[in-house]
Amino acid sequence: MKIKEGYMLREIAGxxxxxxxxxxxxxxxxxxxxxxxxxxxxxxxxxxxxITDLIDRLVATYEVEKEVAAKDVNNFxxxxxxANLVE
Amino acid sequence: MNNISYKxxxxxxxxxxxTPIGKSMWPMLRNRVDTVxxxxxxxxxxxxxxxYLRKNGQYVLHRIIKxxxxxxxxxxxxxxxxxxxxxxxxxxGVVDGFYRKEKxxxxxxxxxxxxxxxxxxxxxxxxxxxxxxxxxxKIFRPKGKQGSSDE
Numbered sequence: 001m002k003i004k005e006g007y008m009l010r011e012i013a014g015x016x017x018x019x020x021x022x023x024x025x026x027x028x029x030x031x032x033x034x035x036x037x038x039x040x041x042x043x044x045x046x047x048x049x050x051i052t053d054l055i056d057r058l059v060a061t062y063e064v065e066k067e068v069a070a071k072d073v074n075n076f077x078x079x080x081x082x083a084n085l086v087e
Numbered sequence: 088m089n090n091i092s093y094k095x096x097x098x099x100x101x102x103x104x105x106t107p108i109g110k111s112m113w114p115m116l117r118n119r120v121d122t123v124x125x126x127x128x129x130x131x132x133x134x135x136x137x138x139y140l141r142k143n144g145q146y147v148l149h150r151i152i153k154x155x156x157x158x159x160x161x162x163x164x165x166x167x168x169x170x171x172x173x174x175x176x177x178x179x180g181v182v183d184g185f186y187r188k189e190k191x192x193x194x195x196x197x198x199x200x201x202x203x204x205x206x207x208x209x210x211x212x213x214x215x216x217x218x219x220x221x222x223x224x225k226i227f228r229p230k231g232k233q234g235s236s237d238e
Contacts, residue, residue, distance in 0.1 A: 010104060010186060012124050017104045025106045025119045033100070 002048035004087050093179045102126050111163030125180030134203050136182040167214040
């Protein structure tokens with residue numbers, strides 16, 4: 001799974017926002033605000049990663065329990081899928 | 088999304104990030120490529136780039152080229168036309184900085200200041216040269232081509 005082309009993650013004054021550029025700006029009208037965990041997951045997904053790998057990365061980086069990480073990752077991914085932001 | 092929403096976001100989050108559409112602010116902002124960070128407009132001054140809502144419902148991001156007592160005069164960096172009559176209530180946000188691809192440029196950046204001081208001056212010289220060239224072209228156009236549409 002990978003974030004679609006044309007979405008740029010920006011960090012401005014401690015805030016993480018994703019903005020569409022190029023053709024993506026014709027398809028998606030708006031901005032996405034992320035917290036630091038969301039930004040971490042977003043960056044990982046930019047390179048393409050499976051859900052299992054994503055959970056493992058989250059556990060390794062944030063030292064959370066696997067069940068909690070799995071729930072968070074699945075929630076995050078379902079939001080991305082709902083907004084048609086991943087391929 | 089209406090202007091209340093944009094204003095609300097800026098009020099609540101302290102900023103709004105957007106990808107400008109159009110070429111009127113070229114070369115500062117490229118169509119659907121660069122992004123701007125908008126903040127709440129407090130004291131606006133000449134050369135500030137602002138997002139405002141025209142009376143016809145169109146959102147516009149242009150530069151203030153003159154501050155008057157009751158309104159502002161605006162113009163795009165890639166335009167010669169001046170737009171007077173922009174009042175405080177029409178203004179949604181002011182550009183605090185912008186991304187040129189991955190590089191963030193704040194509006195107090197020295198080179199950026201150099202750019203807008205220089206560009207806003209030469210663009211009217213460019214207008215003069217453009218008109219002059221059109222005039223010369225019209226005068227010296229071969230008779231056979233009279234009336235052909237190149238405009």
